Amino acid sequence: MGNNMELDYEMFCYQCEQTANQKGCTKLGVCGKTPEVANLQDLLIFQIKGISCYARPLIEKGTPMDKSVVSFIENVLFTTLTNVNFDVEVHVELLRESQRIKEELRAYAGAPSQPTLHATYDLPQTKTEMLRDAPIAGIMYDKSLDPDIRSLRQTVLYGLKGISAYGHQARELGYYSDEADDFYILALEALTDDRLSVEELIRLTMRTGEMAIEVMKKLDEANTTIYQNPAPQKVNVHLKKGPFIIVSGHDLKDLEMLLKQTEGTGIHIYTHGEMLPCHGYPGLNKYPHLAGNFGGAWQDQQKQFDNLPGCILMTTNCLMRPRDSYKDRIYSTNVVGWDGVKHIGKNENGEKDFSAIIEQALELGGYPEDQDVQEILVGFGHHATLGYADAIVDAVKSGKLRHFFLIGGCDGARPGRNYYTEFAEMVPQDCLIMTLACGKYRFNKLDFGEVAGLPRLLDIGQCNDVYSAIRIATALADAFGTDVNGLPLSLIISWYEQKAVADLLALLSLGIHDIYLGPTLPAFLSPNVLQYLTDTFHLKSISNARDDIRTCLGQAV
Incomplete structure (x- = not known):
């Protein structure tokens, strides 16, 4: 189908940081997603919610869930994550498979946990008919829905999408968590339940953060068991x-x-x-x-x-x-x-x-000659970094090391992300910088030198290595007889897509507060939900690098 035809469809998507006008993409996704693909993705999510309505009673009865069904749900969540799949025919085939799975579960399990349209809906055969039905699956379809309910539902869904990316990586290596596998289904079914209150959905949101940690832990186990612990x-x-x-x-x-x-x-x-x-x-x-x-x-x-x-x-x-x-x-x-x-x-x-x-x-054939060598240092996962734990503790106690900054997260193209480069460059020489995810590319080729005999920049790893950061922070907190919030540690996080949402929920589920988030706050957070996060976790929006550093260090601005 040509672009002119594709643009005949309406869409609404606000799952990434760069969404149009910080409100939502309605004509074409800033990621390149067409309205046609966006609508098919909405319908896919609608379908796996329906599948989960039939699967939840089986889980609650103690019936082991078929891992092929879990894997399908995980793949759908991952496929609809930002910048993953833009192929129309792939989405159509996934939709047809979703209907087959739904019908099998319907025949086996009987009545769904919730007889909502998600469960009772039957997918038509052709792409044209699917696109005709897709509006029922749109985020804004129910105009009367409480905006805080919508906000929390979408926050949970985007957390699940982030979890699915990590779960897929782990499953490719033969590792998975039964608890997280069941949670996909329990959470997706809960998103169809109109009886759930804001308070109940807040608890589900925090539970999503706990499951993000569970999946990242499983992926860390897979990576380090098969490929050994990273080393510098x-x-x-x-x-x-x-x-x-x-x-x-x-x-x-x-x-x-x-x-x-x-x-x-x-x-x-x-x-x-x-x-x-x-x-x-x-x-x-x-x-x-x-x-x-x-x-x-x-x-x-x-x-x-x-x-x-x-x-x-x-x-x-x-x-x-x-x-x-x-x-x-x-x-x-x-x-x-x-x-x-x-x-x-x-x-x-x-x-x-x-x-x-x-x-x-x-x-x-590649390039005809070698380029000059330039090297950077990586490999400071939790195992490697905690090998320096005694030296780090001694450096802090002796005053040689004043503060830790975790600067990283998902990068993006929107102007304003130079803040993270400026922040890293302005960090005082007696402070150590940890980084992870693609946000590191804002500054990881700069020379930060050393502090107390350690590299001032420690690359912890991929975005899923938030788990490593948690392990490091928890171990240091134990060494100092405090909790993570009592450490001289500041988290300066950039976000772009749904893995960053899962990572943020993971940190919040641990009760970590005073996180600086940017470049902008998520469009899917309603004013009341944002106020709750601000009041409960002191979540902060980034301002300018110099003032934020001073605040982190307890200095007057």
Whole structure:
């Protein structure tokens, strides 16, 4: 369907930080999502809510839930996360599968927990008919809904989407949490229940944060068991002579499979974006052709991939509309997709054949000569950082180390994010900076030197490594005989998509307060919900770097 046809549909989406006018995208998503895709995604979420209405009674009876159903729900949540999948036909096929699953559960389980339209609705066969029905699934469809109820429901849903990204990564490695798997269903069903009060939905929101921690813990277990604990590692951020493949996203297993299949081919493998922390894992950096890291954060990919003499593999989000100058050399895998982009799927054994991207990388040939070497340091997960715990405690007690700043999160293209660069540059020399997620690219190539014999910038890892940050903070709090809020620690968080929502809810569920959030506050937070978060957790909107640093350090502004 052409763009003119696509734009005939209306849409409403406000799940990301860059949503139009800080209110909602109604004509075209700032992410590149068309109204056609947006409507199909709304209907997919509607369908998995309906599936959950039939599945919840089974869980409550103690009937083990079929993991294929859980995996489907997880994949749908992940597919609808910002910058993951823009392929119309993929959404249509997922919708048809959702109806098949719903009908099977309906026949097996009998009456749903809630006889809402989510449960009783039957999906039509054609895409045209699906799009005709899609408005019933829209966020703003029920104009009479209490805005605080809508706000909390959407906050839980976006938290679930973030959780699904981490759950998918862990499941790819054979790890999962039964508790989190059940929570997908229990929470989605609860979002259809008009009897739930604001107070009950607030409790569900905090429970979503607890499940985010549970899933991140499981993913950390998967990564560190299979690839060992990350350790400090220098990474070259310039490219070498010869053919190459750039691996973007977050998925460690895809990187490992590609590394195995490119051994001895002469192809260099470079990480991109959130794959940078992979260099810290011994199970991955043992491959000598894992040669370095390319480029910066996800939002720069169109410019940095332009006319690249190599190939790109997108393993998870964040995919932007590929330019024609490189669309023929970008590949997707897992749930990622864009119409016209080559997709690498699994075979019946769960394995992937990367021969097509390997052959194309060899044909393209790469760069004719080496670039000058420039190295940065990564690999400070909780195991590595806590190896310095005694030195850190001694440095604080002796006055050599005054304060910790965690600066990081999801990056984005909107003006105003230079705040995070300015903040990092203004942090006093007797303070230590921890960072994680793609927000680090705002400053991770700068030289921050050392403090008390430690690097002043510690790269903790991917966005899911908020779990590492929690482990580090909790251990330090124990060492000082206090709680996390009693530490000389400030959290300066940038957010863009729904994994950042899950991470924020995780921190709030632990009772951590005085978090600085920006560049703007979520459009899906109603004034009353925002006031609740401000009053309860002292959630703060960023102002300017100099004043915020002074406030964090207890200095007069």
